Amino acid sequence: MGIWIINSKLLNEQNEQIAAKIYIEEGKIARIITGGSAEDGGQTEGHEVIDAQGKLAAPGLIDMHVHLREPGFEYKETIATGTRSAARGGFTTIACMPNTRPVIDTPKTVHFVKEKAEQEGIVNVITYASITKNELGRELTDFAALRDAGAFAFTDDGVGVQSAQMMKDAMAKAASLGMPIIAHCEDNTLVEGAPVTDGAFARKHGLKGIPNESEAIHVGRDILLAEATGVHYHVCHVSTEQSIRLIRQAKQLGIKVTAEVCPHHLVLSDEDIPGLDANWKMNPPLRSPRDVQACIEALEDGTIDIIVTDHAPHSEEEKAKGMQAAPFGIVGFETAFPLLYTKFVLTGRWTLSFLLDKMTRKPAEVFGLAQGTLAEGAPADLVLIDLNKEQVVDPAQFLSKGRNTPFTGWSLQGWPAATIVNGKVVWSE
Structure with missing residues (x-):
């Protein structure tokens, strides 16, 4: 039947x-x-x-950047609750980040996530593995063993790989296996202790600011390394005009680089933050209106390939610690589609086809997934x-x-x- x-x-x-x-x-x-x-x-x-x-x-939505928090942070989210939240948001395939505890850096942890997703998850869950052991940036993980265990790509999301040599070695290894490297781009020397972007809001509240160049420096470095190694390099949650400029140029040069953007970086700027409410604190932070416009235009012209949520649940107690002390991150599954449909399709800026393409067919194309289309045999x-x-x-x-x-x-x-x-x-x- x-x-x-x-x-x-x-x-x-x-x-x-x-x-x-x-x-x-x-x-x-x-x-x-x-x-x-x-x-x-x-x-x-x-x-x-x-x-x-x-x-x-429509084809089930695909989210290539999510945090399910399990193992280790089950009080924030579990694979069971996260996949139900994803399903409610219309997502049928999600890719979970490895910054759990323990980090997804061994075949055993990859197997744990895959088995848990099969037993308790209700959508398709694919998993990243970390680039470096424990995401410490000191020693590469065993890429081949992680691939064989079922990881589909490598990232140290949550932190940037600070060493250029480490990143080049990772890219060379991934390229030899035909696997992509996904990068959280952030130079730690420029961001330590800063909770928001370097802008009017930070100055008004006496907060240290995260400058745009903290992201763009790593993007530029990694593009050069991707050119040298031939790896498929994918930039996480792009948020700045400077990063976009570099990605656009790299694509024009034929370097194999793709990129993603989050709904919040398309609809909010630091000028929208109402006060010191940590529910407005995410990494990358909300940037200037100029950066928001650059992200929108980059998605429209293909510089940015796909939309992701960076779904990052935290407990209410953690977020109640205030803008300075609370962890970075917001949830995204259950608001992503209606938010973008309301802000861009109903206003006439985008067609419905364009929005769906960036959330279905295009992510499947970028990462070689079978999903993403409504067609006979799919x-x-x-x-x-x-x-x-x-x-x-x-x-x-x-x-x-x-x-x-x-x-x-x-x-x-x-x-x-x-x-x-x-x-x-x-x-x-």
Whole structure:
């Protein structure tokens, strides 16, 4: 017995919503019927039927930068709670960062995450492994063993690799294995003890600021190293105009570099921070309006390839410590799509196709994943989105353990209504 999704809409190549009926069998999309024939109620007898009631059917969203916190920080999030939060946000594939405790730096830890995700997770979880042991920047991990255990890429996310020689060695090793290097770009000598960007907010509140060049210095260094080694180099959570300038030039030169941006760096600047509320503290920090505009334009012209959330849950007690002492990070799964749909699609700046492409097809293309498309024969990972639903962001309703968001009280439109992974409904409103 298969599943028929009836009364749904699909986006065609002209960005028009057309009537569609989708048949799912054995975890795959077996058939898509569009146009007038999709109105025909036949063929569904003997199968499970999901009535989409006019909602948009889209490929499941893909998030290549998330923190599930397990092992070691289960009070912040677990693989179980994190994947449920992801499903509610319409994500069907997520890639978890290795800065757990212990760090994901051995085959044993990779196996732990993969097995836990299979047992308790409800979306596809793929895992990074760290570049250096314990993310200390002193000694490379065993890349080949980590790859064989199931890691798909390497990153020391949460900290920048400070040694150029260490990063060059890592890139050479990854390139020899055909694996990508993903970099959190931050020069520690420029950021120590700073909680926000170097700007008007920092000066007003007497806080040390994180300068833009702390990110861009590593981006520039790593681009040169990527050119020298031939590795696929991917830049995490780009936030500055200077970094974008370097990435754009590298792409023009044919260097294999890709990049990502977070929703909060597309819609918020340091001028929006209302006060010393640590729910507005993230790394990279909210930058200037000029940087925000540069990020938007870079996504639009292809300099930045994909959108990620950098979902980073913390406990309320941790975030209550204030702007200086609280940890960096905000949650992102459950607000990402409606936030960007409201701010960019409803205002006419982007088409719906453009937004979905940056959250589905493009991440799959950048990292060689099978997901990311709604097509016959593709994995049956999809989301039904109610584009007309308006709702106020209420962290108390989140499925994540994290409540740390700057978007509390925002009225957003375009909310996921059901999420299907491998042909199974894993979340529904």
